[in-house]
Amino acid sequence: MSFSEFDLIRTYFSHATGNRGDVLLGIGDDCALLNPPAGRCLAISIDTLVEGRHFLPEVDPAALGHKALAVNLSDLAAMGAEPAWVTLAITLPTVDEVWLRAFVDGFAQLAAAHNVQLVGGDTTRGPLSITVQVHGFVDPALALRRSGGRAGDRLFVSGTVGDAALALQRLRDNAAHGTEDACLLARLDRPTPRVALGRVLAGRANAAIDVSDGLAADLRHICEASGVGARVDLSRLPVSPAVAAACDRGDWHYALAGGDDYELLFSVGADQVDAVLAACGAAGEPVQEIGSLVDEEGIALVYPDGRVSKEIPDGFDHFRT
Known part of the structure; x- marks a missing residue:
């Protein structure tokens, strides 16, 4: 026809x-x-x-x-x-x-x-x-922005990070097989937009961004827009067993820079943390605290062995990647 x-x-x-x-x-x-x-x-x-x-x-x-x-x-x-x-x-x-x-x-x-x-x-x-x-x-008074972060805010991320990037790599390597890979591929092909979580956070969180280009790159956007730095405890990143295995091998690329996660990264004032966690729990939205915003330049990554680095991996960029 x-x-x-x-x-x-x-x-x-x-x-x-x-x-x-x-x-x-x-x-x-x-x-x-x-x-x-x-x-x-x-x-x-x-x-x-x-x-x-x-x-x-x-x-x-x-x-x-x-x-x-x-x-x-x-x-x-x-x-x-x-x-x-x-x-x-x-x-x-x-x-x-x-x-x-x-x-x-x-x-x-x-x-x-x-x-x-x-x-x-x-x-x-x-x-x-x-x-x-x-x-x-x-509501304009409740809209979340990248620019609202303040030193002392606690940092949270929803869901898990790194799955989509690992799935894409396994597809490119022709190595996507079995139940674990099916779960990773679902995260790549059918991401869950955290619309309900965003509405819970409106008026409660100070800053937010969706993690599309990689956790580190998108955190940098919040820091630059808010005029703050950040400290991230990598041992607290919410990751799947497959991504955790890569991290254990020293490969943090998927968790920090893979992109395509479409989770929400957000900061909350210390006095609002309990209320936000209660609201997220009531809405069935999984979130994990991963660090804080600080009154200094740059992002400090604290590795599980105690090493601290300010070398931040680049995220996805349409004109560089």
């Missing part, structure tokens, strides 16, 4: 997600008409995924659909925002109906889980790439 651009939109995208009451006009016109709530800011983020750069050609299309939305929802989570609307621009080399239906299913399932409506986008022919823009709402 030969598809025109409008056939694609009508068949796969027009009714891919549910309907929200604040969408006055969705897909099908020149623009969407949206009705943001009074007294709340729009939080907007956009990301592009390119085949060969951000994902392998053989990736499961349903997983790719999930991840394309998840990485953007993770940005909203880092600001403490409530997701609402999304736009999708996709460039396709050919129209493969089986591939496209699986991609849309993966995208739509995650959208439904977060009450997000697809309200517009674009399709064209070319090398496979996906651009997603998400829109959410947040």
